[in-house]
Amino acid sequence: MYFSMLITPKFGDIDGLGHVNNTVMPGWFEQARNMIYRCFNPELNFSDWNLILARFEVDFVKQLYFNQEVEIRTYISHIGNSSLEVYQEAWQNDQRCTKGKTVLVHFDFKKQKSIPISPDIRAKLETYLHHSDQVMV
Amino acid sequence: MYFSMLITPKFGDIDGLGHVNNTVMPGWFEQARNMIYRCFNPELNFSDWNLILARFEVDFVKQLYFNQEVEIRTYISHIGNSSLEVYQEAWQNDQRCTKGKTVLVHFDFKKQKSIPISPDIRAKLETYLHHSDQVMV
Amino acid sequence: MYFSMLITPKFGDIDGLGHVNNTVMPGWFEQARNMIYRCFNPELNFSDWNLILARFEVDFVKQLYFNQEVEIRTYISHIGNSSLEVYQEAWQNDQRCTKGKTVLVHFDFKKQKSIPISPDIRAKLETYLHHSDQVMV
Amino acid sequence: MYFSMLITPKFGDIDGLGHVNNTVMPGWFEQARNMIYRCFNPELNFSDWNLILARFEVDFVKQLYFNQEVEIRTYISHIGNSSLEVYQEAWQNDQRCTKGKTVLVHFDFKKQKSIPISPDIRAKLETYLHHSDQVMV
Numbered sequence: 001m002y003f004s005m006l007i008t009p010k011f012g013d014i015d016g017l018g019h020v021n022n023t024v025m026p027g028w029f030e031q032a033r034n035m036i037y038r039c040f041n042p043e044l045n046f047s048d049w050n051l052i053l054a055r056f057e058v059d060f061v062k063q064l065y066f067n068q069e070v071e072i073r074t075y076i077s078h079i080g081n082s083s084l085e086v087y088q089e090a091w092q093n094d095q096r097c098t099k100g101k102t103v104l105v106h107f108d109f110k111k112q113k114s115i116p117i118s119p120d121i122r123a124k125l126e127t128y129l130h131h132s133d134q135v136m137v
Numbered sequence: 138m139y140f141s142m143l144i145t146p147k148f149g150d151i152d153g154l155g156h157v158n159n160t161v162m163p164g165w166f167e168q169a170r171n172m173i174y175r176c177f178n179p180e181l182n183f184s185d186w187n188l189i190l191a192r193f194e195v196d197f198v199k200q201l202y203f204n205q206e207v208e209i210r211t212y213i214s215h216i217g218n219s220s221l222e223v224y225q226e227a228w229q230n231d232q233r234c235t236k237g238k239t240v241l242v243h244f245d246f247k248k249q250k251s252i253p254i255s256p257d258i259r260a261k262l263e264t265y266l267h268h269s270d271q272v273m274v
Numbered sequence: 275m276y277f278s279m280l281i282t283p284k285f286g287d288i289d290g291l292g293h294v295n296n297t298v299m300p301g302w303f304e305q306a307r308n309m310i311y312r313c314f315n316p317e318l319n320f321s322d323w324n325l326i327l328a329r330f331e332v333d334f335v336k337q338l339y340f341n342q343e344v345e346i347r348t349y350i351s352h353i354g355n356s357s358l359e360v361y362q363e364a365w366q367n368d369q370r371c372t373k374g375k376t377v378l379v380h381f382d383f384k385k386q387k388s389i390p391i392s393p394d395i396r397a398k399l400e401t402y403l404h405h406s407d408q409v410m411v
Numbered sequence: 412m413y414f415s416m417l418i419t420p421k422f423g424d425i426d427g428l429g430h431v432n433n434t435v436m437p438g439w440f441e442q443a444r445n446m447i448y449r450c451f452n453p454e455l456n457f458s459d460w461n462l463i464l465a466r467f468e469v470d471f472v473k474q475l476y477f478n479q480e481v482e483i484r485t486y487i488s489h490i491g492n493s494s495l496e497v498y499q500e501a502w503q504n505d506q507r508c509t510k511g512k513t514v515l516v517h518f519d520f521k522k523q524k525s526i527p528i529s530p531d532i533r534a535k536l537e538t539y540l541h542h543s544d545q546v547m548v
Binding site: 016017022023025026027030046049052053054055056057058059060109 | 465
C-alpha cells in the first residue's frame with residue numbers, strides 16, 4: 001500500500017527548459033512525507049520533534065510538465081532499528097517520472113543521538129511497508 | 138464567488154520561529170492562480186504565454202503553522218483594460234492569516250507590449266470578480 | 275548609503291518565460307536583510323529573535339536574466355517607534371529591474387506585542403537611512 | 412582543484428529545528444554548478460541548452476546554521492562519454508556538513524538523445540577533475 005498525494009505544479013516550479021526544475025522535487029517529496037512524520041509525532045509539534053533526515057537521492061526518469069497534476073506515491077521501503085527508508089515516486093499522465101529514496105533517523109535532539117523505533121510506531125509504519133525490490137522496477 | 142485551494146504546509150515551509158516563512162506565501166498564491174492563468178491560456182502552454190506579473194503585495198496578519206491545512210481563497214478584485222488585480226487570502230483554523238494582491242498584465246511577448254483583455258476572457262474572469270472593498274475588510 | 279549584496283541566479287530561479295520568477299524575489303530581499311537583522315540581534319540567534327515581518331510589496335519593472343549577477347541594494351526608508359520600513363532594489367546590467375518595500379516590527383515573542391526600537395539600535399539603523407522619496411524615483 | 416562559492420544563508424532557509432532545511436541544499440549545489448554549465452554553454456543561453464540532470468544524492472553529515480557563511484566546494488568526480496558526475500560539499504565553521512553527487516548528461520533537446528562530450532569541453536572540465544575516492548573520505 002502507498003500513500004497518495006496530488007500536487008498542482010505552480011508556474012515558478014517550471015524552469016527555462018519548460019519542465020519542473022530538479023530542485024523542486026525534494027520539497028514535493030517532503031510534503032508527501034507528512035503522514036510518516038505523524039506516525040512519530042501525531043501533532044507535528046516542533047518542541048517534541050524526533051526525526052532527522054540523513055540522506056536522499058532522486059532519479060529523474062522523465063520530464064514533468066506544468067499543465068497536469070502530479071501524484072506523489074509514498075512507500076516505506078525499509079524499517080531498521082532506529083532508521084527507516086522512504087521510497088517515493090512522482091507520476092504524471094500515467095508515467096512514473098521521478099523516483100527517490102530518503103533515509104530518516106529516529107533521533108533524540110536533547111541527547112543528540114539516535115533512538116530505537118518503538119513497537120507502536122513500527123506498527124503504524126508497517127501499513128505503508130513495501131519491499132524496495134518490488135517497487136524500484 | 139472565490140476559487141478555493143487547499144495546501145498542505147511542508148516541513149521546510151516553517152522557519153526558525155516555528156511558523157510559515159513569509160517567502161513561502163507568493164508561491165502558494167501563485168499556485169492558486171492557475172485557474173486565472175487558464176482563463177487566458179487554457180492549455181497553460183508556455184509558447185503562447187500572454188501574461189506578465191507587474192506587482193504583488195502581501196500582508197501578514199496572523200501566523201500560519203505546520204500542523205493544519207491552509208485554504209487559499211482567490212478572487213478577482215479588478216479588471217482593467219489590459220490588466221487585472223487578483224486578491225487572495227490564506228486561511229487556517231477559521232482565521233484569515235494572510236492577504237495579498239497581485240497585478241497581472243495581458244501581454245504580447247513578441248511585441249513586448251500590453252494588449253486589451255478580450256470580451257470572452259473578460260466573461261470568464263467575471264465569474265470570480267469581487268469588489269476589493271468588500272473583501273479587504 | 276545602501277548595503278550592497280551580489281547574488282548569482284541559479285538555473286531553477288528562471289521560469290518558463292526565461293526570466294527570474296517573481297516568487298524568487300522575496301527570498302533574495304530576505305537574504306540581503308541579514309545586515310538589518312544583525313542590528314537587532316548581532317548573533318542571529320533564534321532564541322532571542324525580536325523581529326516580525328508585517329508586510330512586503332514588490333514591483334517588477336524589468337525582467338532579470340540567468341547569465342549575469344544581480345546586485346541587491348538595501349536601504350532603510352523609514353524608522354518608526356517600533357517598526358521600520360526597508361526599501362530594496364535589484365539591479366542587473368546597469369538597470370533597476372525590481373524594487374520592493376518590507377515592514378518589520380520590533381517584537382517581543384514572549385509577550386506577543388511590539389516593543390519600541392532602542393536608541394542604540396536606532397543609531398545602527400540610521401547608517402542605512404534614506405528617505406524613500408529620494409530612492410523611489 | 413575545486414571551485415569555491417560562498418553562500419549567505421537566508422532566514423527562511425532555516426526550518427523549525429533551527430538548522431538549514433534539507434530541501435535547500437539542491438538549490439545551493441545548483442547555484443555552484445553554474446561554472447560547469449558555462450563549460451558547456453558559455454553564455455548560459457536557454458535556446459542552446461545542452462545538459463540534462465539525471466540524478467542527485469545528498470548526505471547530511473552535520474547541521475548547517477543561520478549565522479555563518481557556507482562554502483560550497485565543487486569538483487568533477489567523473490567524466491564519461493556523454494555524462495559527468497559532479498561532487499560537491501558544503502562547509503561551515505571548518506566542518507564538512509553536507510556532501511552530494513549530481514549526474515549531468517550532455518543532451519540534444521531537439522533529437523532528445525545524449526551526445527558525446529567534445530574534446531574542447533572535456534579539456535575545460537578536467538581543470539576541476541578530482542577522483543571521487545580522494546574527496547569522498
